[in-house]
Amino acid sequence: MAPPRVVVAGAGGRGVGCMSTIAASPNHGVIVAYADPHGPSREKAAAVSPGARMFEGWREMLAEVECDVLLVTAPQYVHCEIVLAGLEAGLDIYCEKPMAHSLEDCNRIVSGVKASDCLFYVGLQLRTVPVLKHMKKLVDSGVVGKPSMMFARELRAPFLPKVDDWIGDENKSGGALVEKNCHHFDLFNWYCGSRAVRVNAIGGKALTAEDGGNVGELLDHAFVLVDYADGTRACLEMCFFCPAFAHELEIVGDNGRRLVTDLEQLKLWEADQETRSFQTWNYELRQAHGDPSGWLDFLDCRALAPDNAASLARAEAGRDSVQIALAAQESIKIGATVTLQ
Numbered sequence: 001m002a003p004p005r006v007v008v009a010g011a012g013g014r015g016v017g018c019m020s021t022i023a024a025s026p027n028h029g030v031i032v033a034y035a036d037p038h039g040p041s042r043e044k045a046a047a048v049s050p051g052a053r054m055f056e057g058w059r060e061m062l063a064e065v066e067c068d069v070l071l072v073t074a075p076q077y078v079h080c081e082i083v084l085a086g087l088e089a090g091l092d093i094y095c096e097k098p099m100a101h102s103l104e105d106c107n108r109i110v111s112g113v114k115a116s117d118c119l120f121y122v123g124l125q126l127r128t129v130p131v132l133k134h135m136k137k138l139v140d141s142g143v144v145g146k147p148s149m150m151f152a153r154e155l156r157a158p159f160l161p162k163v164d165d166w167i168g169d170e171n172k173s174g175g176a177l178v179e180k181n182c183h184h185f186d187l188f189n190w191y192c193g194s195r196a197v198r199v200n201a202i203g204g205k206a207l208t209a210e211d212g213g214n215v216g217e218l219l220d221h222a223f224v225l226v227d228y229a230d231g232t233r234a235c236l237e238m239c240f241f242c243p244a245f246a247h248e249l250e251i252v253g254d255n256g257r258r259l260v261t262d263l264e265q266l267k268l269w270e271a272d273q274e275t276r277s278f279q280t281w282n283y284e285l286r287q288a289h290g291d292p293s294g295w296l297d298f299l300d301c302r303a304l305a306p307d308n309a310a311s312l313a314r315a316e317a318g319r320d321s322v323q324i325a326l327a328a329q330e331s332i333k334i335g336a337t338v339t340l341q
């Protein structure tokens with residue numbers, strides 16, 4: 001398959017990062033145009049893709065440029081209108097996570113994908129991280145039986161500044177759990193294969209941005225509990241004022257075995273208390289970051305025969321991850337359990 005001609009909507013931090021990944025390997029695509037209303041972003045994009053056409057508005061770009069793939073790396077509050085226009089134009093779409101900032105927009109994208117023959121892909125790239133893929137393979141092979149309890153733990157530094165500070169405005173970003181932890185809720189959904197039915201969370205903002213917390217009113221810490229229809233339970237612990245990075249995931253199955261990873265190592269613990277034996281697989285941390293793999297996975301999907309069901313499943317996964325995050329934020333606000341429809 002010829003490398004796709006790619007147009008990019010949103011050439012900020014993520015957009016230019018993805019453009020660099022693509023530019024590094026011409027077999028993986030050719031950036032033919034990009035659109036961004038922000039002058040300094042366009043200048044950075046021009047340095048990465050000097051041969052590509054530059055636009056201020058994505059509508060003009062879509063109207064004027066012949067292309068195969070639309071890469072949506074604008075902030076999530078504009079994902080829906082861009083994605084729907086891209087589908088209407090018959091383009092395959094790579095849309096960054098979170099799929100949208102609101103459930104309404106997520107549902108509109110799901111409907112648009114359902115009605116289209118185009119490939120749709122959401123950048124929930126933790127699914128492509130080698131160690132987490134391996135964990136999925138082990139879970140699916142039944143090594144832990146049925147996953148009963150799942151734990152994810154993310155400790156990290158606050159969000160990086162964004163163009164016009166859109167991230168600090170919940171009406172644009174959807175909130176901290178939507179922006180970042182849609183990744184983890186997606187992993188929970190992916191590993192257990194069931195449907196979240198209830199969410200309960202506590203959390204808040206312990207530090208001001210000046211003291212090392214997130215910007216605006218965004219949460220900087222939370223504990224989120226998720227109940228699944230099949231009885232599986234999951235817990236996310238997140239803290240955004242801890243530059244001493246930690247990213248851990250654990251699954252305990254109904255056979256007492258336990259899978260644990262910190263991205264560098266995956267351990268499968270036997271249930272046997274006496275021997276406390278386990279198997280290990282080791283990974284390099286850099287494999288988990290840098291994210292060329294998200295794009296390669298997208299290309300792999302593109303190389304397969306058109307599969308509307310797969311595109312729809314990805315759109316639904318994008319929506320389901322955002323729905324849990326929104327419910328968790330709602331639960332924190334109202335101080336009660338939120339039931340998912």
Ligand SMILES: NC(=O)c1ccc[n+]([C@@H]2O[C@H](COP(=O)([O-])OP(=O)(O)OC[C@H]3O[C@@H](n4cnc5c(N)ncnc54)[C@H](O)[C@@H]3O)[C@@H](O)[C@H]2O)c1
Nearest residue numbers: 009010011012013014036038041073074075076096162163
């Ligand atoms: N998957 C990941 O690991 C990951 C990492 C970072 C960001 N992201 C996602 O990528 C998206 C962008 O984040 P970022 O960090 O690049 O933010 P950013 O603020 O650095 O860049 C966003 C860019 O989009 C532009 N923009 C705003 N409205 C636009 C519009 N209507 N059309 C075209 N461009 C528009 C802005 O001018 C800016 O240049 C967000 O959805 C974010 O959640 C994903």
